[in-house]
Amino acid sequence: MLLKGIFDEGCAGASHGRIVHRSRRDAREVRTAVYLLVVLTAGAYLPSPLYPGYQHAFGFGDLTMTLIYAMFALVSAPALLLFGSAADALGSRAVLRISVVVAALASGCFALATAPGWLLLGRAAQGVALGAATGATTALITARASGGNRGRASVLAGVAFVGGTAAGPVVAGLLAQYAPAPRVLPYVVHLVLLAVGWYRVSALSAPAARVARWRPTRPRIPAGMRWLFTSAAATGFLAWTVAGLFLAVVPTVLGRAAGIDDLAVIGGVLGAVLVCSVLSQPLVSRCGARGAQLIGLGALLAALTALAWTGGGSLMVTVPAAVVAGFGHGPAYGGAAAAVDAVAPARERAAINSALYLAFYCGTGGPAVAVGLLTLRFPLATAISWLSAVAAVLVPLVAAAVVLANRGPRVPRARVGQHHDRGWAELRSEKV
Secondary structure: OOOHHHHHHOOOOOHHHHHHHHHHHHHHHHHHHHHHHHHHHHOOOOHHHHHHHHHHHHOOHHHHHHHHHOOOOHHHHEEEEHHHOOHHOOOOOHHHHHHHHHHHHHHHHHOOOOHHHHEEEHHHHHHHHHHHHHHHHHHHHHHHHEEEEEEEHHHHHHHHHHHEEEEEHHHHHHHHHHOOOOOOHHHHHHHHHHHHHHHHHHOOOOOOOOOOOOOOOOOOOOOOHHHHHHHHHHHHHHHHHHHHHHOOOHHHHHHHOOOOHHHHHHHHHHHHHHHHHHHOHHHHHHHHHHHHHHHHHHHHHHHHHHHHHHHOOOHHHHHHHHHHHHHHHHHHHHHHHHHHHHHHOOOHHHHHHHHHHHHHOOOOOOOHHHHHHHOOOOHHHHHHHHHHHHHHHHHHHHHHHHHHEEEEEEOHHHHHHHHHHHHHHHHHHHOO
16 A cells, blocks of 8 residues: 555646556566565575574684674675665666675575685675665665655655564574574575566666766764764664664574574564564654654663663563564664754765764674673673663663753654655665
8 A cells, every 4th residue: 555655646637648657667666676675684684593503503602603793784884885876877777686696695605604704705795785775776766756755655665674674584583493404495585586586677677878976975974963963873873782682692592591492483583673663663753753762762771671681591581672672773763863864954964874874783783793702701691781781871871862962943743754754765775
């Protein structure tokens, strides 16, 4: 229904035959973009429930495990800056073909892996593939929507991104638990889905003549909004810190401390974080950017307290903590993006959003590496407890910064929601 609504209004009052043909073509191309965004994001998170098995099979330590996880964030952040404007210069079809090929190489590395080096290479390739495709897919979705429906198109792109992120660990956990070849079959399935994606990309319209130059996006913050930007970046950093802890290290702790070896259960716990995140996104438009950030930070504090208490080793505590973390992640991350986008000058929005999402990606990978470093002296559960406690202490400070940064004239709630919808596509197309 969301996809249908994007194009229906564009058909009113126009030459019926031509507009219907164009609308059908545009709808088909949007479906292709959504399909690829879901498949590529799912592929990037397929390994999450499988990390304990890789550790057992290849005999590497917790630090190596966290580095493998963080490699995706460390590569995808610069890839987003490098490829942010590639679709404008090369056309979406060329960029998406490159993304599909690189993603296939990544899945091949995981399927054939015999040592940790293969996993590191695969994670790096996943970062490049998604970094290149994110801008091209979201730009294609919004470009094919009629002017009055850009907001809904942006929401569609966001739902596809988070939905794919949630689907990856759930599907991998189910296949690894109940199907043969647990470290191979998930990636074979992904390769089949990528082959379908290649076919769909080949059917995209040929690009028009391009005059834009391909140049990396440079992060930049105007002086007048640096305080607001800092508070929003810190909020998003904490949101992705919590998500990163669940996706990177909690699966291993559940296996060691709680004796949970059912990969479907582990994948479900990880998927719950992102599913609850997307379900809580409407709070951004209902509560405003500041209210959403404060609500999200409160939920994140509760989840971090639970992780600090148990170190992620209790299934009875970790499952509710994952749900609460997801409901905190959505409004915190979405509210931070909306707050910045609502006041960002139009000409500088790409540079500002690039800087914002660099902070988000640092939150995804940095704390996971910190946990790995702590494991050189402490057990993994203890390392998670310590880092969760430190992050929990930071939450009230960040909440105070959010309140102080928004003491000026408030942006009306409707406007925040509107900018958030529009900004989501732009910040992914320029960024993330």
